[in-house]
Structures are given as C-alpha cells and as structure tokens.
Amino acid sequence: MATIEQFAQRQTQPQERSYRTPPHNLEAEQALLGAILINNDAFDRVSDFLRSEHFVEEIHRRIFEVAGSLIRAGKLATPVTLKTFLGEHDLGGVTVPQYLARLASEATTIINAYDYGRSVYDLAMRRELISIGEDVVNVAFDAPVDSSPRDQIEEAERRLYQIAEAGRYDGGFQRFSEALKVAVDMAARAYEREGSLSGIATGLTDLDRYMGGLQASDLVILAGRPGMGKSALATNIAFNVAKAYQGRTRADGAIEAANGGVVGFFTLEMSAEQLATRIIAEQSGVASYKIRRGDITEGDFHRVADAVRDMQQIPFYIDQTGGVAIAQLTARARRLKRQRGLDLLVVDYIQLLSGSKSRTENRVQELTEVTTGLKALAKELNVPILACSQLSRQVEQRDDKRPLLSDLRESGSIEQDADVVLFIYREEYYLKNKEPRPGTEEHINWMAQMENAHGRAEVIIAKQRHGPTGTVELQFDAEVTRFSTIAREDKIAEIR
Known part of the structure; x- marks a missing residue:
C-alpha cells in the first residue's frame, strides 16, 4: 500500500498551502x-x-x-x-x-x-x-x-x-410492482377527486369526459387560427384550475393539491393587465372593453369588485416577459415549482418562444428545440403543460375550415412531441364574413346558419395518446371571452 x-x-x-x-x-x-x-x-x-x-x-x-x-x-x-x-x-x-x-x-x-x-x-x-x-x-x-x-x-x-x-443515481430499472403501485395511487386519487378524474379538471365537463382531465407530464397543444379564441380558452382553463384549488398536507408535511392546482401562466403576447382584465370580465360578466374604458354602471362596478375580491387569494402566477427563451422559461418554471408549487403550466403561445441563442438553425429546428424542451419540462416537473399554437394559413384555402394536424405550423415537432392536440374552431367567425345581400334566399339561409352557430365553439381532439379523439361542443360568450359547457338535456354519453 x-x-x-x-x-x-x-x-x-504537495506543499504548504494557504487556501x-x-x-x-x-x-x-x-x-x-x-x-x-x-x-x-x-x-x-x-x-x-x-x-x-x-x-x-x-x-x-x-x-x-x-x-x-x-x-x-x-x-x-x-x-x-x-x-x-x-x-x-x-x-x-x-x-x-x-x-x-x-x-x-x-x-x-x-x-x-x-x-x-x-x-x-x-x-x-x-x-x-x-x-x-x-x-x-x-x-x-x-x-x-x-x-x-x-x-x-x-x-x-x-x-x-x-x-x-x-448524473442522478436514483434512476434505472424499477420493479413492475413499483409501477403498479403508482398506477393504483393515481386511480385512488381520481376516485377521491371531484368528478372522479385521473387528471386536473379543466372546469369544462364535456371536455373532461373525453380527456379525464389534464394529465401529469403531458404536453397539451391548443391550436387555432387568430380570432378562434385559443388564448381565451387557455385562460379559462387556467383560471378554473386555480379557482378550484384545495390543498392538503401529505404525511411528509408537504402540501399537495386535492382539487384544482397552482397555475403558472406565461403570457408572451398579452400583458399581465390585459390577461387580468379578461379574467375579471369572464368572472364578473362585464365586457372587458367596458372595463378598460370605464363605461360601466354602478351595478357593473359592484360585480367587478366582488369578482376581484373572490380572486385575490387564488394560486395563479403570471409571467409577462416577451421573447423569452425556452431555457429561461424552464428555469422560471422550476423556480415557481420550488417556491410556490406548480400543478399546471400554460404557455401562450409557443411560436413566440425562442431557442438557444447559440443555435443558428432555421425556424423549424428552433421550434423543435422549443417543443422538445416543453415536453421534457412537463416530465421533469410532473405537471401538464398547456401550450397554445398558431395554425398555418392553409386552413383558409379549404371549404371546410376545421383544422387538421397538418395545419400546425412547423407541424412535425409539435405533433410528435405533443401528447394531446386540441383545435378550437368557431363556425360563427367565418360565417360573419360571408353575409349575402339582404333580402335574398341566400341571406335567409345564412341567417339560419348564423343562428345555429351563434355562441357555439368546437374543440376538436385531433390526437390523444391516452384516450379517444373526437369533437366537444362548448358555449362561447364573445363579449366576456368565456367558454362554458353547453347546458342541454342530451348530454354527451359518458365515455368508458
């Protein structure tokens, strides 16, 4: 030796050192x-x-x-x-x-x-x-x-x-019995949670029936053309989750969500004030443009004040930094998870995210880095990430303007990395621009179509790794940018 x-x-x-x-x-x-x-x-x-x-x-x-x-x-x-x-x-x-x-x-x-x-x-x-x-x-x-x-x-x-x-040394293979235990625990939590959902409830009952809620570690893409309401739907879901939050203390002293969850919202397009105004309008029923202009009655003011008071304590955190890189977004999400907790992350929208500054590839490759980073972050933090995405203009060239997976901008990486792809479509938006000359038979037919389409929106589930695809109809109130479940007797049959 x-x-x-x-x-x-x-x-x-080797020698006497002073350090x-x-x-x-x-x-x-x-x-x-x-x-x-x-x-x-x-x-x-x-x-x-x-x-x-x-x-x-x-x-x-x-x-x-x-x-x-x-x-x-x-x-x-x-x-x-x-x-x-x-x-x-x-x-x-x-x-x-x-x-x-x-x-x-x-x-x-x-x-x-x-x-x-x-x-x-x-x-x-x-x-x-x-x-x-x-x-x-x-x-x-x-x-x-x-x-x-x-x-x-x-x-x-x-x-x-x-x-x-x-270099974590706690990875590698695990016994199948451990995976079974995790699956059973997930089922037990779903049984205890309101609505018996395995994931986090969106607050939109028919959508939750299809998806089972927002699942941990999933990357959910919500895409649509401008004016369809994708930001509004993402905001509605995020606020519904935060509003429903109920915490409980685990055996180790940590606090976890029994219902709802802590929400982090990256609003890369709107300011935090614009986002807050939208949510106030949705919750109070007072149009956002009236709130911004101060064109409200005393009754409207009290409704706004009541809504704001109810929203003061909800766990909803906003980051309004524009042009943020995926590395910065990742660091900030980790920080929020560590400091406040995190159960749902929303990004509006991914085309406004940038890749690493050292990369010189084209936009498709940069977006691939972004979507891969978002999926990796969802798995690392074990939370669902709801990310909005733009659709290409080729939708406008078709008679049926319902989106397809191929309409996703730089669709290869988005479609590949996403666990769920949702499209938002409102026929009313397109019909408004096709009004025939009044008094004609075409105008009468158009009015009938407008009446059927008014206040209706379709959420098309185009891809879902863990469940069925299909279409869910929602009610949309454009004045207060609010989506809600359609109140009707012929409810969608429960999916088994």
Missing part, C-alpha cells in the same frame, strides 16, 4: 478503480451515473474512461489490457503499469463499488457547486455592460439544475 499512499499523500499535500483545496477522496477513487480492474462487473454498478470527469485525478479519469470503452466493447479491462492505452503520466516515480498493478492487487471486493462511486460523484458535485459559486462572484464583480443581474441568476439556476439532473 506504500506506493498508493505516497501517491495520495503527494496529491493531497482550501476542493473536496475529494483519492482513496475512494482508487478503491473503485481497483474493484473494476479485478471484476469488470463493478463498472456496471456505477456506469449509469458516474463519468470520467467526476474523478479529481487525471490518471484516474483516463483509467475509468479506457476501462469503460473496453468493457462496452465486450473486452476485458485489466492492468495488462489498459496499460497500452494510457501513455505516460507523472506519478511521482511510479510507472503506469506499476500503479495499475497496485490498484488491482490491493482491491479485495466489489461489494462496495456502488458506495465508492456515490462518494466520488457526490464530491464531484460539491466541486462543481464551488465552481458555480466562484463564477457567480466573478461575473458579479466584472459583469459586462449588457449583462443584467437577472440573466446571471437564470444562468446560475440553469447550471445548478443541470448538475442536479445530469
């Missing part, structure tokens, strides 16, 4: 590498989370990297097979073959290989945290003129979450 001890001592105490050395454990690195060299099965116990860069010593990084390459190629990794790939290293008078031989000869078991690997990984994470902290300090001292503190905070958050997720 003398040679390895001398090597470790030389590495940890702290980053945390490391050479003995753990040596013990792990020795275990791998005597039994290559030890590599499989750590390879899903441990990387060569997690080792503090350069020679240890090379040994782990070369051993891994050999093992993955189906070859044997031993001191004999490794030495020809490692080259020359300054090991304080010890040759590379001698060092490999001592590592193998002094390793006695692979039982603790996983624990050694965890130790090496955890110390690497601590060194990375120190590095991030140093960068935060240095950038804050010497920040360029065009760099804002907010940008630095978001970059630090991105790096922190990156190291948190990149």
Whole structure:
C-alpha cells in the first residue's frame, strides 16, 4: 500500500498551502478503480451515473474512461489490457503499469463499488457547486455592460439544475410492482377527486369526459387560427384550475393539491393587465372593453369588485416577459415549482418562444428545440403543460375550415412531441364574413346558419395518446371571452 499512499499523500499535500483545496477522496477513487480492474462487473454498478470527469485525478479519469470503452466493447479491462492505452503520466516515480498493478492487487471486493462511486460523484458535485459559486462572484464583480443581474441568476439556476439532473443515481430499472403501485395511487386519487378524474379538471365537463382531465407530464397543444379564441380558452382553463384549488398536507408535511392546482401562466403576447382584465370580465360578466374604458354602471362596478375580491387569494402566477427563451422559461418554471408549487403550466403561445441563442438553425429546428424542451419540462416537473399554437394559413384555402394536424405550423415537432392536440374552431367567425345581400334566399339561409352557430365553439381532439379523439361542443360568450359547457338535456354519453 506504500506506493498508493505516497501517491495520495503527494496529491493531497504537495506543499504548504494557504487556501482550501476542493473536496475529494483519492482513496475512494482508487478503491473503485481497483474493484473494476479485478471484476469488470463493478463498472456496471456505477456506469449509469458516474463519468470520467467526476474523478479529481487525471490518471484516474483516463483509467475509468479506457476501462469503460473496453468493457462496452465486450473486452476485458485489466492492468495488462489498459496499460497500452494510457501513455505516460507523472506519478511521482511510479510507472503506469506499476500503479495499475497496485490498484488491482490491493482491491479485495466489489461489494462496495456502488458506495465508492456515490462518494466520488457526490464530491464531484460539491466541486462543481464551488465552481458555480466562484463564477457567480466573478461575473458579479466584472459583469459586462449588457449583462443584467437577472440573466446571471437564470444562468446560475440553469447550471445548478443541470448538475442536479445530469448524473442522478436514483434512476434505472424499477420493479413492475413499483409501477403498479403508482398506477393504483393515481386511480385512488381520481376516485377521491371531484368528478372522479385521473387528471386536473379543466372546469369544462364535456371536455373532461373525453380527456379525464389534464394529465401529469403531458404536453397539451391548443391550436387555432387568430380570432378562434385559443388564448381565451387557455385562460379559462387556467383560471378554473386555480379557482378550484384545495390543498392538503401529505404525511411528509408537504402540501399537495386535492382539487384544482397552482397555475403558472406565461403570457408572451398579452400583458399581465390585459390577461387580468379578461379574467375579471369572464368572472364578473362585464365586457372587458367596458372595463378598460370605464363605461360601466354602478351595478357593473359592484360585480367587478366582488369578482376581484373572490380572486385575490387564488394560486395563479403570471409571467409577462416577451421573447423569452425556452431555457429561461424552464428555469422560471422550476423556480415557481420550488417556491410556490406548480400543478399546471400554460404557455401562450409557443411560436413566440425562442431557442438557444447559440443555435443558428432555421425556424423549424428552433421550434423543435422549443417543443422538445416543453415536453421534457412537463416530465421533469410532473405537471401538464398547456401550450397554445398558431395554425398555418392553409386552413383558409379549404371549404371546410376545421383544422387538421397538418395545419400546425412547423407541424412535425409539435405533433410528435405533443401528447394531446386540441383545435378550437368557431363556425360563427367565418360565417360573419360571408353575409349575402339582404333580402335574398341566400341571406335567409345564412341567417339560419348564423343562428345555429351563434355562441357555439368546437374543440376538436385531433390526437390523444391516452384516450379517444373526437369533437366537444362548448358555449362561447364573445363579449366576456368565456367558454362554458353547453347546458342541454342530451348530454354527451359518458365515455368508458
């Protein structure tokens, strides 16, 4: 053991130092590498989370990297097979073959290989945290003129979450019984929840019957042409979820949603004030244009005041930053989840999101990065993400203007990444622009069509991984931009 001890001592105490050395454990690195060299099965116990860069010593990084390459190629990794790939290293008078031989000869078991690997990984994470902290300090001292503190905070958050997720050692295969337990727990929560839904209720009963509510980790795309009301529908759903929120305390002391949920809303097109005015109009029944102009009666004012008072405490959080990048959106969503909780994230709308600034690809590739990022975020936070999307103009060229999946702008990535695709369609919008000359038979037929279409909207479920596709009719009050379930006796038969 003398040679390895001398090597470790030389590495940890090369000279008297007046500063702290980053945390490391050479003995753990040596013990792990020795275990791998005597039994290559030890590599499989750590390879899903441990990387060569997690080792503090350069020679240890090379040994782990070369051993891994050999093992993955189906070859044997031993001191004999490794030495020809490692080259020359300054090991304080010890040759590379001698060092490999001592590592193998002094390793006695692979039982603790996983624990050694965890130790090496955890110390690497601590060194990375120190590095991030140093960068935060240095950038804050010497920040360029065009760099804002907010940008630095978001970059630090991105790096922190990156190291948190990149090498987690709690992944891998799980027993099917564990998956069964999760499925049964989900069914139990659905039984307890109002409406017996497995997901979060949208507040629109007929839509919930088709979808079972908004499911955790799903990316739901809500698309439509301008004027169809996609932003209004997204706002209605978001507010319904927040208004229905009821929290309960779990056994571990954390608070979770028993009904409804905490909502985060990225409004990239409207301001927070415009969004708030829409919601006030919807809840009070007073038209938003009247609220903006102050053209309201005393009775209207009291209704607005009552609606605002009822909405004061709901868990609804708005981010109105325009032109936000997907990386910034991800960092802010994680922060909201950590600080306030998060059960539903709404993005209005995805074509206003940008990809990473370093990328120079075309818009289709940039949007692919956006939709892939949103789907990954939904899985990571385990919440549904409802994202609005524009439709291409080719809808207008058809006689039947009901949207199809192919009408999605840059549809490949959106259709591929989405778990659910909803289209909003209002025939009334198109009929208004086709009024024939009054007094003609065509005008009489047109008036009949307008009467049938007035206040009606269709939500077309064009794709759904977990359930049926179809069309749901909703009531739409354009004056207060409110969607609601149609009150009728011939309710949609319950879907089983």
